[in-house]
Amino acid sequence: MSYFDAASAAPLHPVARQALTASLDEGWADPARLYREGRKARMLLDAAREAAAEAVGCRADEVVFTSSGTRAVHTGIAGALAGRRRVGRHLIVSAVEHSSVLHSAEVFEADGGTVTRVPVNRAGAVDPSGYADALRPDTALAVLQSANHEVGTVQPVAEAAEVCRAAGVPLLVDAAQSLGWGPVEGAWSLLTASAHKWGGPSGAGLLVVRKGVRFAAQGPADERESGRAPGFENIPAVVAAVASLRAVRAEAAQEAVRLRELTERIRARVPRLVPDVEVVGDPERRLPGIVTFSCLYVDGEALLHELDREGFSVSSGSSCTSSTLTPSHVLKAMGVLSEGNVRVSLPMGAAEEDVERFLEVLPGTVAGLREKLGTPAPETAVQAGELVVDSLGKRCPIPVIELARAFGDVPVGGTVRVLSDDEAARLDIPAWCEMRGQEYVGEEPADKGTAYVVRRVR
Amino acid sequence: MSYFDAASAAPLHPVARQALTASLDEGWADPARLYREGRKARMLLDAAREAAAEAVGCRADEVVFTSSGTRAVHTGIAGALAGRRRVGRHLIVSAVEHSSVLHSAEVFEADGGTVTRVPVNRAGAVDPSGYADALRPDTALAVLQSANHEVGTVQPVAEAAEVCRAAGVPLLVDAAQSLGWGPVEGAWSLLTASAHKWGGPSGAGLLVVRKGVRFAAQGPADERESGRAPGFENIPAVVAAVASLRAVRAEAAQEAVRLRELTERIRARVPRLVPDVEVVGDPERRLPGIVTFSCLYVDGEALLHELDREGFSVSSGSSCTSSTLTPSHVLKAMGVLSEGNVRVSLPMGAAEEDVERFLEVLPGTVAGLREKLGTPAPETAVQAGELVVDSLGKRCPIPVIELARAFGDVPVGGTVRVLSDDEAARLDIPAWCEMRGQEYVGEEPADKGTAYVVRRVR
Numbered sequence: 001m002s003y004f005d006a007a008s009a010a011p012l013h014p015v016a017r018q019a020l021t022a023s024l025d026e027g028w029a030d031p032a033r034l035y036r037e038g039r040k041a042r043m044l045l046d047a048a049r050e051a052a053a054e055a056v057g058c059r060a061d062e063v064v065f066t067s068s069g070t071r072a073v074h075t076g077i078a079g080a081l082a083g084r085r086r087v088g089r090h091l092i093v094s095a096v097e098h099s100s101v102l103h104s105a106e107v108f109e110a111d112g113g114t115v116t117r118v119p120v121n122r123a124g125a126v127d128p129s130g131y132a133d134a135l136r137p138d139t140a141l142a143v144l145q146s147a148n149h150e151v152g153t154v155q156p157v158a159e160a161a162e163v164c165r166a167a168g169v170p171l172l173v174d175a176a177q178s179l180g181w182g183p184v185e186g187a188w189s190l191l192t193a194s195a196h197k198w199g200g201p202s203g204a205g206l207l208v209v210r211k212g213v214r215f216a217a218q219g220p221a222d223e224r225e226s227g228r229a230p231g232f233e234n235i236p237a238v239v240a241a242v243a244s245l246r247a248v249r250a251e252a253a254q255e256a257v258r259l260r261e262l263t264e265r266i267r268a269r270v271p272r273l274v275p276d277v278e279v280v281g282d283p284e285r286r287l288p289g290i291v292t293f294s295c296l297y298v299d300g301e302a303l304l305h306e307l308d309r310e311g312f313s314v315s316s317g318s319s320c321t322s323s324t325l326t327p328s329h330v331l332k333a334m335g336v337l338s339e340g341n342v343r344v345s346l347p348m349g350a351a352e353e354d355v356e357r358f359l360e361v362l363p364g365t366v367a368g369l370r371e372k373l374g375t376p377a378p379e380t381a382v383q384a385g386e387l388v389v390d391s392l393g394k395r396c397p398i399p400v401i402e403l404a405r406a407f408g409d410v411p412v413g414g415t416v417r418v419l420s421d422d423e424a425a426r427l428d429i430p431a432w433c434e435m436r437g438q439e440y441v442g443e444e445p446a447d448k449g450t451a452y453v454v455r456r457v458r
Numbered sequence: 459m460s461y462f463d464a465a466s467a468a469p470l471h472p473v474a475r476q477a478l479t480a481s482l483d484e485g486w487a488d489p490a491r492l493y494r495e496g497r498k499a500r501m502l503l504d505a506a507r508e509a510a511a512e513a514v515g516c517r518a519d520e521v522v523f524t525s526s527g528t529r530a531v532h533t534g535i536a537g538a539l540a541g542r543r544r545v546g547r548h549l550i551v552s553a554v555e556h557s558s559v560l561h562s563a564e565v566f567e568a569d570g571g572t573v574t575r576v577p578v579n580r581a582g583a584v585d586p587s588g589y590a591d592a593l594r595p596d597t598a599l600a601v602l603q604s605a606n607h608e609v610g611t612v613q614p615v616a617e618a619a620e621v622c623r624a625a626g627v628p629l630l631v632d633a634a635q636s637l638g639w640g641p642v643e644g645a646w647s648l649l650t651a652s653a654h655k656w657g658g659p660s661g662a663g664l665l666v667v668r669k670g671v672r673f674a675a676q677g678p679a680d681e682r683e684s685g686r687a688p689g690f691e692n693i694p695a696v697v698a699a700v701a702s703l704r705a706v707r708a709e710a711a712q713e714a715v716r717l718r719e720l721t722e723r724i725r726a727r728v729p730r731l732v733p734d735v736e737v738v739g740d741p742e743r744r745l746p747g748i749v750t751f752s753c754l755y756v757d758g759e760a761l762l763h764e765l766d767r768e769g770f771s772v773s774s775g776s777s778c779t780s781s782t783l784t785p786s787h788v789l790k791a792m793g794v795l796s797e798g799n800v801r802v803s804l805p806m807g808a809a810e811e812d813v814e815r816f817l818e819v820l821p822g823t824v825a826g827l828r829e830k831l832g833t834p835a836p837e838t839a840v841q842a843g844e845l846v847v848d849s850l851g852k853r854c855p856i857p858v859i860e861l862a863r864a865f866g867d868v869p870v871g872g873t874v875r876v877l878s879d880d881e882a883a884r885l886d887i888p889a890w891c892e893m894r895g896q897e898y899v900g901e902e903p904a905d906k907g908t909a910y911v912v913r914r915v916r
Contacts, residue, residue, distance in 0.1 A: 001494060001495075003487075003493075003495055005487075005488075005491065005493070005495075008487070008488045008491060009486060009487050009488050009690065010486075011486060011487075012482055012483075012486045017479075017482055020478075020482070021475075021479055024470055024475055024478070024659075025470075027660075028467060028468075028469055028470045028654065028659075028660065029461075029463075029466070029467050029469075029771075030463075030466045030467050033463065033466060033771070033773065034759075034762060034763070034766065034779075035461075035463070035762070035766045035770075035771035035772070036459060036766060036771060037459075037461055037463075037771055038771070067525030067526070067529070067661065067689060067692070068525070068688075068689030068690050068692075069689070069690070070680060070688050070689035070690065071525070071688065071689045074677060074678050074688060078677075099680075100678065100680070100688070103678035103679045103680065104678045106678065106679065107677060107678045107679075194690070196486065196690060201482075201486075201692075201694070202485075202486065202690055202691065202692040202693060202694065202695070203525065203661040203692035203695055205689070219532060219536075219565060220532050220558065220561035220562045220564065220565045221561045221564065221565075222528060222557075222558070222561065223781065230526075230528050230529065230532060230558070231525060231526030231527070231528035231529045231663070232467065232526050232527070232528065232652070232654060232660055233660065234525070234526075234659075234660040234661035234692075234695070235660060236659070236660065237660070237661055237692070237695075301492075304492060304493070305492070308492065308493040308494060312493075313487075313491070313493035313494060313495055313496070314493070315491060321492075323681065
């Protein structure tokens with residue numbers, strides 16, 4: 001079995017397991033109590049806080065342990081926004097943040113706040129000037145991930161932090177994907193992270209609030225974790241989280257080189273081994289272990305299923321793998337193909353032979369799926385001298401397949417109009433044009449669904 | 459070492475430890491993913507949910523796993539109040555609920571809601587008629603604990619639930635202290651619990667929302683746990699929580715008899731062994747393992763410290779052991795003595811000989827502390843024929859000690875006026891009168907602090 005979905009959850013690091021089981025005996029009591037068992041629990045918690053602070057590069061009293069990375073994000077954003085409510089109610093996020101950030105932004109909007117979503121380039125990166133342009137006198141908070149969880153692109157956090165600092169606006173950095181690799185540089189004000197992303201246990205997140213940052217914890221009062229994370233502390237999880245962070249950091253520099261070489265193989269070889277593939281994300285400024293690509297004319301869910309049968313656990317941003325049947329918001333913001341999408345995220349210690357086997361298995365798997373799809377010839381008609389493809393009621397990847405099939409009948413200079421009510425078409429038809437070097441004219445509302453117009457330019 | 463503070467946190471049950479370590483290997487992946495590791499995690503989570511439902515007496519799809527009991531309470535109250543917002547914005551709680559409930563009520567009030575706090579009798583129990591009287595046409599939710607965490611008194615939950623059901627108002631039962639002993643009877647609508655109270659691990663709480671109960675989860679959206687508990691699931695903790703719940707339930711009937719007998723010894727013998735003690739809480743309708751008493755003329759923090767030196771870990775509701783220097787709100791609501799307060803809460807499996815040793819050690823410890831206190835004679839003056847004791851600036855238990863010392867100089871029929879600015883005096887001077895059979899006349903504002911007036915009637 002090859003588990004290649006570390007960006008979702010990394011397997012428990014042996015050090016985490018050891019620290020967790022070791023601290024079960026001394027970490028169960030209430031650290032607020034003054035008796036012996038409470039004092040032992042407090043000592044474990046204090047030591048973990050010191051070690052976490054050292055790994056993050058902050059003061060111990062700036063560290064709050066939460067029950068998950070998502071909780072850290074929810075708490076951090078809500079508290080920072082409330083703390084600067086007098087300044088204003090404007091929030092800046094990038095378009096490719098984790099859903100916990102974007103959902104926090106939605107709640108803030110529903111409550112009357114205003115949100116600016118900074119766009120990204122085709123590689124998934126924001127430009128710091130995008131943050132500079134978004135800043136307003138009433139900006140309470142800006143949020144930026146250290147690196148993207150779906151495509152691995154590293155964001156210019158230090159530059160964005162500097163832009164924010166100059167304007168007196170705190171920047172919250174979601175470091176979920178990168179903290180295991182190293183501290184976040186720059187003048188950030190708040191930071192969040194999630195232990196199970198670096199091989200720590202479930203049940204432990206990290207929220208850092210720098211001294212001097214205005215912060216007003218929301219929700220019912222609670223004395224634990226400086227009033228910022230209610231509920232009984234999960235000390236064994238915290239101890240294991242911090243112990244494993246130190247352990248992965250000790251291996252990080254060496255392992256980064258090794259994983260980067262492995263993902264570079266995938267980046268380089270997949271487009272040669274599999275026709276009609278787009279590798280997405282920044283080729284240089286990226287996390288060591290993540291590589292993402294999309295395959296034209298392939299159903300993402302079927303691809304995941306086949307790879308699972310072959311022993312590979314990967315994830316996908318294709319619409320068919322989402323409960324809402326919409327493509328990943330990250331791929332959408334990047335404007336890249338979402339069909340047949342595969343994210344490979346290697347855990348630390350991933351074996352070279354597993355990566356090689358993946359590269360062996362992938363071409364046949366994709367070819368088999370493409371063959372099996374065997375869609376009937378598309379329903380086409382010529383209206384006003386233009387070819388119209390009726391893909392209504394059909395789901396990704398069918399509309400793009402039908403476009404490709406019908407395209408042979410379009411003369412150079414002519415246009416084809418694809419009717420579709422599938423959300424993925426809005427992303428994938430322009431992406432297909434980009435890949436094929438054809439002109440995407442645009443979309444128009446149709447009687448049913450949307451009409452996507454493509455001009456044959458070669 | 460004798461750990462007698464199970465009501466704060468029970469030591470990890472061996473079954474919890476075993477289940478936790480066993481599920482670390484299969485419970486770390488994302489249960490929402492379709493690959494092998496995700497499916498394994500999902501199976502563990504589903505099985506835990508089924509088992510939790512069976513133990514609670516509800517449907518599996520009514521069970522939400524949270525990161526703590528406090529989170530379950532916060533989420534349950536906020537969601538139920540929001541779900542019935544159209545009905546109205548009135549909340550009913552008892553005066554002796556856990557702080558997580560009372561803090562939720564405070565947040566609700568700050569947001570414009572109205573809260574009725576149902577009083578308790580001297581034993582710490584509510585009367586169901588108190589809930590009936592509190593119900594209004596705009597009542598959105600009522601909350602009642604199954605049993606009190608500080609004095610062990612069992613509440614008439616089924617009766618209160620019936621009163622609420624008849625009025626169409628959901629009742630949320632905070633079952634944190636009792637779920638290990640058995641399911642909560644009656645027509646409750648929501649239920650909360652905390653695994654570490656029954657010997658489960660930290661990091662696992664339970665929120666049950668019955669089908670048909672209107673519930674609108676608050677905060678940023680998240681797909682996990684039916685949208686009611688955001689953040690990556692802590693599956694090993696959940697598995698361990700449920701496994702240990704089943705384990706303690708299997709021993710509950712027998713262990714309840716044994717612990718009840720041990721706490722009965724303490725209830726009966728402490729007043730005989732230690733002079734000037736008030737045992738509080740209902741002598742009959744009570745949890746098996748909790749017994750609470752208060753000792754006149756003793757500093758609670760010093761008592762805890764001495765007992766810790768003797769190897770006993772207990773807690774206290776005395777003002778001196780609280781960060782806010784106010785007595786426990788539970789003791790206050792009951793109107794009982796708070797000074798020198800000790801809660802003994804025996805974990806399952808507590809040894810008889812440890813209880814016996816506690817009864818041996820306690821009298822000398824209390825006597826030693828009373829001797830050590832050796833306060834100087836109180837500053838008294840006679841004003842308008844009344845004895846005035848100036849205890850301003852002195853903390854619990856000094857004002858009561860000075861009252862007792864000065865009392866010898868008060869003729870039968872005469873009054874004494876104690877000036878104090880200590881919050882505990884408001885509770886402890888009337889409690890002293892009750893214990894001594896003297897008349898508490900009342901309190902009056904004074905130039906500094908408050909004047910407490912006591913009449914000698916015998």
